[in-house]
Amino acid sequence: MSGVVIYFIKLILLPPISLLILALAALLFGKPKQGRHMAIVCLTLLGLLSLPIVIKQLAGLWERVPPLSIAAVQHSKPQALVVIGGGLDHSAAEYPGQITLHSRSLLRIRYAAKLAKELDLPILVSGGRVIDSEPMSEAKLMAAALDSEFKTPVSWQESDSKNTTENARFSYTLLSKQGVNNIVLVTQAYHMPRAASEFRKAGFTVLPAPTAFISSDAESLWQDWLPSPSAWTNSYLLAHEMIGMIWYRIRY
Numbered sequence: 001m002s003g004v005v006i007y008f009i010k011l012i013l014l015p016p017i018s019l020l021i022l023a024l025a026a027l028l029f030g031k032p033k034q035g036r037h038m039a040i041v042c043l044t045l046l047g048l049l050s051l052p053i054v055i056k057q058l059a060g061l062w063e064r065v066p067p068l069s070i071a072a073v074q075h076s077k078p079q080a081l082v083v084i085g086g087g088l089d090h091s092a093a094e095y096p097g098q099i100t101l102h103s104r105s106l107l108r109i110r111y112a113a114k115l116a117k118e119l120d121l122p123i124l125v126s127g128g129r130v131i132d133s134e135p136m137s138e139a140k141l142m143a144a145a146l147d148s149e150f151k152t153p154v155s156w157q158e159s160d161s162k163n164t165t166e167n168a169r170f171s172y173t174l175l176s177k178q179g180v181n182n183i184v185l186v187t188q189a190y191h192m193p194r195a196a197s198e199f200r201k202a203g204f205t206v207l208p209a210p211t212a213f214i215s216s217d218a219e220s221l222w223q224d225w226l227p228s229p230s231a232w233t234n235s236y237l238l239a240h241e242m243i244g245m246i247w248y249r250i251r252y
Contacts, residue, residue, distance in 0.1 A: 014239045016232045019046045049235040050227035059214035059234065062241055063189040065196065068209040073119060076182065076207040080155070080175060081119070083112035083186040084167050084195060085127025085138030099134065101141050104188060104212075109142050111211040112186045113150035121184065122155035124175060126167040129159075164195050164244070165252050168202035181205060189213040190241050194248060201252070214238070 011017055019042045026038035048054050086104025101109070109125070116123050123146065127138025137159035146152045158174050161167045175181065182205040187195045189210035199206045214234050 010240060014243070015049055015235050016046055019043070019049075047227070050229075050231050051225060052228050052231045053224040055231045055234045055238070056215045056224065058238055059190060062193065062238055063210065063213055063215045065189065065192045065208045065210050067213075068115070068184070068207070072207060073184070076184075076205070078119070078121060078184045078205075078207050079180045079182045080124060081112060081116055081121040081184045081186065081209075082124045082126060082171055082175075082199070083108050083142065084164065084191075085125070085142055086188065087130070088134065088138060088141065099136070099141070101138070101145055105138065105142060106145070107212045108186055108188065109146050109150065111209070113146055113152040115184060115186065115209060116152050119184065123152065124156040124158060124171055124183075125154055126158040126161055126171050128161045128166070130162050164191075165198050165248065167195070168198040168204070171199070172202040172204060176203065183207065184209050186211060189215075190238060194241065194245050198248070198252070 012021065023039040023042035023046075026035040026042065029035070030038060086108055087102035088105070089100045089102045092098070092100045105127075112123060112125075115121070125139045125142040125146070127142065129137050137157075139157040139159040143154040143157050146154050156174055156178075158167070158170045161170045172181070175183070181203060183199070184207045185192075185196060185199055185204075186209045189212060192208050192210040196206045196208045214237075
């Protein structure tokens with residue numbers, strides 16, 4: 001199944017789109033009373049998922065790994081830093097005719113560049129072509145951005161993976177030949193539990209370095225109680241991660 005088809009299936013099956021579809025289906029095809037009740041439930045859930053305060057609480061269930069500490073680095077003594085790709089952007093108007101890194105990937109490589117300089121570690125970037133028609137891999141674009149925009153050279157590129165398990169396995173195949181099996185792993189906080197698990201199963205000793213936390217320990221601002229489109233985006237990411245955790249346990 002192609003990456004485009006999988007993307008649209010996920011878009012339809014996960015919130016917020018799935019809740020809209022269920023609400024419409026209930027009103028159009030359900031019995032009047034039951035259909036109204038189902039639509040009200042779906043729309044209520046949709047409203048709750050639009051509130052940042054709700055999403056922050058839900059994110060805490062995924063973002064279980066704390067930020068990286070210097071003490072942890074000193075104890076682990078990692079040999080390299082691995083950063084996982086977070087997708088590409090095909091519609092950046094300011095880069096006509098070019099595919100660029102998705103904001104998730106940019107957040108990850110920005111943090112990876114910071115850590116690489118602070119810890120003096122070589123970097124491996126991991127990410128292939130999720131859609132076969134893409135002209136270049138995520139790893140190649142990440143390496144180019146790290147070099148030209150963050151002035152941070154990349155030592156290795158893993159350009160064949162299409163999911164987190166392959167990120168881990170293909171990275172281990174590449175790094176183990178260099179005698180590297182103890183790594184700092186960079187990805188977003190909500191993705192870290194699944195990513196760290198897969199990299200450990202592949203054979204790595206993993207020191208997690210999560211970034212871009214959705215949840216926050218800070219006192220909630222009044223804006224957190226107001227609907228926000230970004231909350232819906234984050235609800236999709238969290239739901240995607242929940243399904244991913246279940247699917248990976250079954251498949252891998």
